[in-house]
Amino acid sequence: MRLIDTHAHLYSKKFDADRTEMMDRAMESGIDQFFLPNIDSTSIEGMLQLEQDYPGQCFAMMGIHPCSIKADYKEELAVVEKWLGERPFCAVGEIGIDLYWDKTHFRQQQDAFRQQIKWAKALDIPIVIHSRDATAEVLEILEEQKDDRLRGIFHCFTGTLEEAQRIIALDFYLGIGGVVTFKNGGLDKVVKDISLDHLVLETDAPYLAPAPKRGKRNESAYVRLVAEKVAAVQEVPFAEVARRTTANAESIFKVGQLASKVVLENK
Template identity: 55%
Template sequence: MTYIDTHAHIFSPEFDQDREEMVQRAKAAGISQIYMPNIDAASIEPMLALEEKHAWCHSMLGLHPCSVKEDFREVLSLMESWLAKRPFKGIGEAGLDLYWDKSLIELQKEALKIQCGWAKILQIPIILHTRNAFGETLEIIQAQQDGKLKGIFHCFSGTVAEAQAVIDAGFLLGIGGVATFKNGGLTPVLEEIDLHHLVLETDSPYLAPVPWRGKRNEPAYLPMVAQRIAEIKSIPVEEVAAVTTATALNLFA
């Protein structure tokens, strides 16, 4: 069995003390590919350095909504220059976040629209962060969707109706450690939504699955997410691994 972690920040400082050991644990756990979304200008170089060392760890490029400040156009200009230099597997982590600060929502929206444009021009997926802003994010994606936009609603934690709206918009659902939480709220979604609309992710170093909840997350824990999905859907974990891997490969092809 092999798995693909479609969302892991393994270049982040949380892994500075044991990054190589963490990568080897991921391999041992059957993780065949890891997709790394950066978050700001400072995270580009560490991400690319990790990719250079481990070719199965793939770089994506984007501006996280919590990193959108008054100078966001300058940061996006820098990122655009990187996109012209070399290929990236996706755009992101982009999106909207109204949890911490609502004052910059219009700037976040503009940044998201620009990044949607990149994804369409380059024909690569966009990875969406949405926190306390699902409706606003979906509205932009629906408006931007012209048949050329694809991607993942990362760390999906919404309702069955919201999941169906994501699918109708041509996007996949990123399922991670929250699926294993007792009160995570994802069981109805996982029961109802076809497996072919799901991809696996860890969001390392965040949102570790049970039994590591509250500790640092890492890609080696991804099989626990797959196992929980298998239990909820009453299917073999081998089927979860095979289908989600095929879906991820198709998205990032």
């Protein structure tokens, strides 16, 4: 059964020594498409090279991670705007608000988030959201910006069932990764009560490796471990989880249209 890794930083330097082998392991495990979130201007080159090396399999997003929003954020936004005007991307991401590490640039994070949402809506592509210690703040902006073009994925969802329902009501999918396998994480209890119609799978590689690989470098092959855990907690066959989450990913990213656009772009 096919699986899709909807969120993986496969251009990370942590893969420089064995990137080809890592990709081979993923494909041998049934993962045949990979969605690459951008961080900032420093990650673009490596991300686009990976997309070029794996046409029709790796798909680049464009955006600024909230932890990269500093005093010069408007310069970074200008880079994002330029790239969005030059070629197609699968999504604007990863974008959002992070109040875990530093609250210094909270206002700038809000401004950058709103601006990137507007660009995504204008281009009619989804957004992929990073939210840490900021669920209320992110949802406030999403509800403010909501219209029939706003859609996407709430990456690395780890919240409550009530938060999940609020996100789903906004027509967003929940990105479920390695945290669902953590013994005391609690996410498994939440996922148990959420329909597969609202879930996509991810690794966030090289971060947040699932059990029993926790503490090691994460990689896309391990999305299979996430799928197995979701199947276990929902008491459904693995094949059903694979089929439905893959269909969800293909739907949100419009994979059929996207593959042809990216192949043409890289010729």
